[in-house]
Amino acid sequence: MSRFGDATAVERVGEGRYRVELDGAFGFAEALNGGYLMAVLARAAVDASPHRHPVATCANFLRVAKAGPAEVRVEQRKTGRTATAAHVSLVQDDRVAVDALITTADLAPDAEPDWVGAPPSPPLPPVERCKHVEPSERDRGFADHVELHFDPATLGWLDGRPSGRPECRAWFRLRDPYEPDAFALALAVDALPPVVLNTGAKGWAPTVEMTWHMRAVPAPGLLELHGRGRMVTGGWFDEEVEVWDSAGRLVAQSRQLARVGRPPSR
Amino acid sequence: MSRFGDATAVERVGEGRYRVELDGAFGFAEALNGGYLMAVLARAAVDASPHRHPVATCANFLRVAKAGPAEVRVEQRKTGRTATAAHVSLVQDDRVAVDALITTADLAPDAEPDWVGAPPSPPLPPVERCKHVEPSERDRGFADHVELHFDPATLGWLDGRPSGRPECRAWFRLRDPYEPDAFALALAVDALPPVVLNTGAKGWAPTVEMTWHMRAVPAPGLLELHGRGRMVTGGWFDEEVEVWDSAGRLVAQSRQLARVGRPPSR
Numbered sequence: 001m002s003r004f005g006d007a008t009a010v011e012r013v014g015e016g017r018y019r020v021e022l023d024g025a026f027g028f029a030e031a032l033n034g035g036y037l038m039a040v041l042a043r044a045a046v047d048a049s050p051h052r053h054p055v056a057t058c059a060n061f062l063r064v065a066k067a068g069p070a071e072v073r074v075e076q077r078k079t080g081r082t083a084t085a086a087h088v089s090l091v092q093d094d095r096v097a098v099d100a101l102i103t104t105a106d107l108a109p110d111a112e113p114d115w116v117g118a119p120p121s122p123p124l125p126p127v128e129r130c131k132h133v134e135p136s137e138r139d140r141g142f143a144d145h146v147e148l149h150f151d152p153a154t155l156g157w158l159d160g161r162p163s164g165r166p167e168c169r170a171w172f173r174l175r176d177p178y179e180p181d182a183f184a185l186a187l188a189v190d191a192l193p194p195v196v197l198n199t200g201a202k203g204w205a206p207t208v209e210m211t212w213h214m215r216a217v218p219a220p221g222l223l224e225l226h227g228r229g230r231m232v233t234g235g236w237f238d239e240e241v242e243v244w245d246s247a248g249r250l251v252a253q254s255r256q257l258a259r260v261g262r263p264p265s266r
Numbered sequence: 267m268s269r270f271g272d273a274t275a276v277e278r279v280g281e282g283r284y285r286v287e288l289d290g291a292f293g294f295a296e297a298l299n300g301g302y303l304m305a306v307l308a309r310a311a312v313d314a315s316p317h318r319h320p321v322a323t324c325a326n327f328l329r330v331a332k333a334g335p336a337e338v339r340v341e342q343r344k345t346g347r348t349a350t351a352a353h354v355s356l357v358q359d360d361r362v363a364v365d366a367l368i369t370t371a372d373l374a375p376d377a378e379p380d381w382v383g384a385p386p387s388p389p390l391p392p393v394e395r396c397k398h399v400e401p402s403e404r405d406r407g408f409a410d411h412v413e414l415h416f417d418p419a420t421l422g423w424l425d426g427r428p429s430g431r432p433e434c435r436a437w438f439r440l441r442d443p444y445e446p447d448a449f450a451l452a453l454a455v456d457a458l459p460p461v462v463l464n465t466g467a468k469g470w471a472p473t474v475e476m477t478w479h480m481r482a483v484p485a486p487g488l489l490e491l492h493g494r495g496r497m498v499t500g501g502w503f504d505e506e507v508e509v510w511d512s513a514g515r516l517v518a519q520s521r522q523l524a525r526v527g528r529p530p531s532r
Contacts, residue, residue, distance in 0.1 A: 055502070056475035056523045058324030060351045060367050062344040077365050078328040082501075082525070083474060085326045087353070087365060099343050099353060101326050101365060103475055103523075105502075113499040115432060115465045166381060199381045208349060209322035209369055211477040213504060213523050215497055230508075231481055231516050233379040235348075236321070236371075238479060238519060242496075250497050253504060255521060257322045257369075257479050259348070260380075 002176045003145055007036070008183055010044045016074040018044040022092075024067030025141040026187075031064040033142060034098075034207050035190030039183040041088045041100050044072040046182070049084040051104035053182050058101045058211045065090060065097040109217040116250060120226040120242055124151055127171045127222065131155055146191055147173050148225075157197040166195035166229030166237060171222045180218035180245060188223055188243050189254035195229045195239045196260055203261035205237070212241075212254035221246030235260050268442045269411055273302070274449055276310045282340040284310040288358075290333030291407040292453075297330040299408060300364075300473050301456030305449040307354045307366050310338040312448070315350040317370035319448050324367045324477045331356060331363040375483040382516060386492040386508055390417055393437045393488065397421055412457055413439050414491075423463040432461035432495030432503060437488045446484035446511060454489055454509050455520035461495045461505045462526055469527035471503070478507075478520035487512030501526050 007023035026036035042054040070092040077085045083105040090098040124130070130149035151169035156162050172188050173180075180188075189212045194205035224244040229237050237260055243252035273289035292302035308320040336358040343351045349371040356364040390396070396415035417435035422428050438454050439446075446454075455478045460471035490510040495503050503526055509518035 056326075058367055058475065058477055060322075060343065060369060062351055077326065077362055085328055085365065085474075096343055099351065099367060101324055101367060101475070103326060108500055111500045113497050115495075115498040117431075117494075117496045165383075208351075209324065209367070209477075209479075211324055211475075211521065213475075213521075215499065215502070215504070228383075229381075230383045230519065231379050232381040233481065234374055234377045236481070238481070253496060253521070255477065255479075255519070 002178045004174050004176050004178045004184070008039045008043050010040065010047060010072060012047065016048060018072040018074070020070050020072055022065060022067050022070050025145055027067070028142055032067065033187070033190060034059070034061055034210060035187040037065055037090060037098050038190070039186035041072060041090060041098065042102060042183055042186050044074050045086050045088050045102040045104055048074040048076065048086065049104040050079065051084050051106050053105055053107045053214050054102050055083070055105045055107065055214050056103040057186065058209070060099045060209050061207050062099060063095055063097045065092055107214065107217050111216060119244065124169050124171065124224050124226065130171060133158070145175055146187070147175050148191065154198060162198040162200050164199065166199050166232060166239070168192045168195050168198065168227040170225050172225050173222050179220045180223055182214055185214055185218060185243060185252045186212065188225060189241045189252055192225055192227045192241065194258065194261060195227050196232055196237050199232055201260045205258045205261035207256045207258045210254060210256035212252055214252055216249050216251045218245040218251040219247040232260060268444045270440050270442050270444045270450070274305045274309050276306065276313060276338055278313065282314060284338040284340070286336050286338055288331060288333050288336050291411055293333070294408055298333065299453070299456060300325070300327055300476060301453040303331055303356060303364050304456070305452035307338060307356060307364065308368060308449055308452050310340050311352050311354050311368040311370055314340040314342065314352065315370040316345065317350050317372050319371055319373045319480050320368050321349070321371045321373065321480050322369040323452065324475070326365045326475050327473050328365060329361055329363045331358055373480065373483050377482060385510065390435050390437065390490050390492065396437055399424070411441055412453070413441050414457065420464060428464040428466050430465065432465050432498060432505070434458045434461050434464065434493040436491050438491050439488050445486045446489055448480055451480055451484060451509060451518045452478065454491060455507045455518055458491055458493045458507065460524065460527060461493050462498055462503050465498055467526045471524045471527035473522050473524045476520060476522035478518055480518050482515050482517045484511040484517040485513040498526060
């Protein structure tokens with residue numbers, strides 16, 4: 001039916017224990033995508049909770065996860081009327097690959113914000129003026145399933161002319177088709193190339209810690225991803241992504257702390 | 267010597283177990299301050315780590331912590347050359363009050379950023395043009411130890427004239443004296459009154475999840491706190507705080523997801 005749906009499916013095998021089959025298609029040469037892993041963890045957290053939406057997820061990426069079987073462990077820490085908090089881990093080969101805290105709650109699909117800030121600036125150009133980049137062979141799997149249309153102003157690093165600012169902006173959708181939901185948002189907040197490519201860094205930029213918040217139930221259609229960073233220092237950088245939906249609503253916010261990449265070794 | 271130093275001291279009593287005596291002075295009528303609790307957790311995480319600085323802290327606030335004895339439990343999840351990740355909990359009366367993931371690493375005190383964004387806008391007025399608010403009786407303890415000088419533009423809520431935007435800005439220091447360090451930063455990122463007071467909300471706004479990043483070793487002197495939110499919806503709001511030091515450097519970033527407050531019941 002849906003590759004992303006299948007790839008994030010969790011099977012309950014015991015109290016707070018879920019069997020998963022990680023799909024190598026949602027990764028690159030180096031590792032499975034962190035957003036994909038957060039989507040898998042969120043499925044288990046929601047299954048184990050009386051609430052439907054992962055409103056707050058913090059994840060520590062400890063070890064590279066590989067395609068194949070793994071287990072998600074959900075330890076409930078507090079269940080309340082408004083929200084449920086859990087400690088959720090992804091375990092593979094008897095080692096913790098991802099350690100997370102996930103809070104679930106219920107967001108009303110038709111909620112209107114009481115207050116919302118201005119949309120991100122600069123705006124994302126219309127999709128027809130954005131650039132779809134054919135993936136390199138090593139990025140093949142991910143790009144076969146995730147469609148990104150980039151703001152050309154943030155693609156200068158591809159031609160050796162980085163913009164000089166840590167930034168990246170793109171339209172996002174799953175090719176499946178799979179309409180935006182909580183789990184697609186988990187993937188979306190980590191789908192952009194690292195913003196530090198535009199300050200001249202090269203190579204893979206491993207995420208150490210990532211937190212994202214689901215703020216609204218997304219409408220069907222394309223999502224806008226607005227990524228930027230505030231500081232690059234001592235080998236560390238932050239990357240914030242705001243996700244806006246086709247109805248013009250802020251649906252997710254993230255921040256990650258990551259290591260500046262090194263060029264891939266030959 | 268220093269009340270804040272004493273109030274955050276941890277005593278190792280076993281493998282990954284620390285005894286603490288929580289100090290009611292760092293709280294309000296309703297609860298101990300979340301930043302104070304994060305400072306206590308960070309002390310234990312740093313003690314148990316080969317690294318000195320809590321570069322990433324995610325905390326779920328599950329239950330109100332009270333003044334008095336408590337235990338911090340530190341479970342190492344991965345120790346590496348660059349960083350160490352731990353699952354850290356604050357336990358009081360056999361219940362988990364705060365559940366956290368803390369990554370420690372080493373920041374060079376004299377690091378110069380490779381890239382940094384513009385300072386927050388609008389700037390904070392000079393301290394002599396800011397407003398020191400005499401605390402109400404119920405906020406007495408916290409304000410006896412934490413000195414805040416507010417940008418008057420963000421204090422309208424006090425007179426029933428909120429600015430209409432979720433924002434709050436202030437100069438910060440500990441009265442002790444206690445110069446800024448990693449633990450003072452943990453306190454600083456949660457020291458402001460909730461930004462939603464300026465969109466008309468009243469009362470206590472309980473933090474559900476808070477993540478903060480230490481980005482640089484702070485210089486001695488006053489710290490600038492720049493707080494804002496992006497959206498208030500369905501009873502939830504986000505609050506981001508940037509902390510800049512007296513040398514004009516970005517030293518910490520935070521975001522929390524919290525519940526919009528209700529007026530205190532009579």
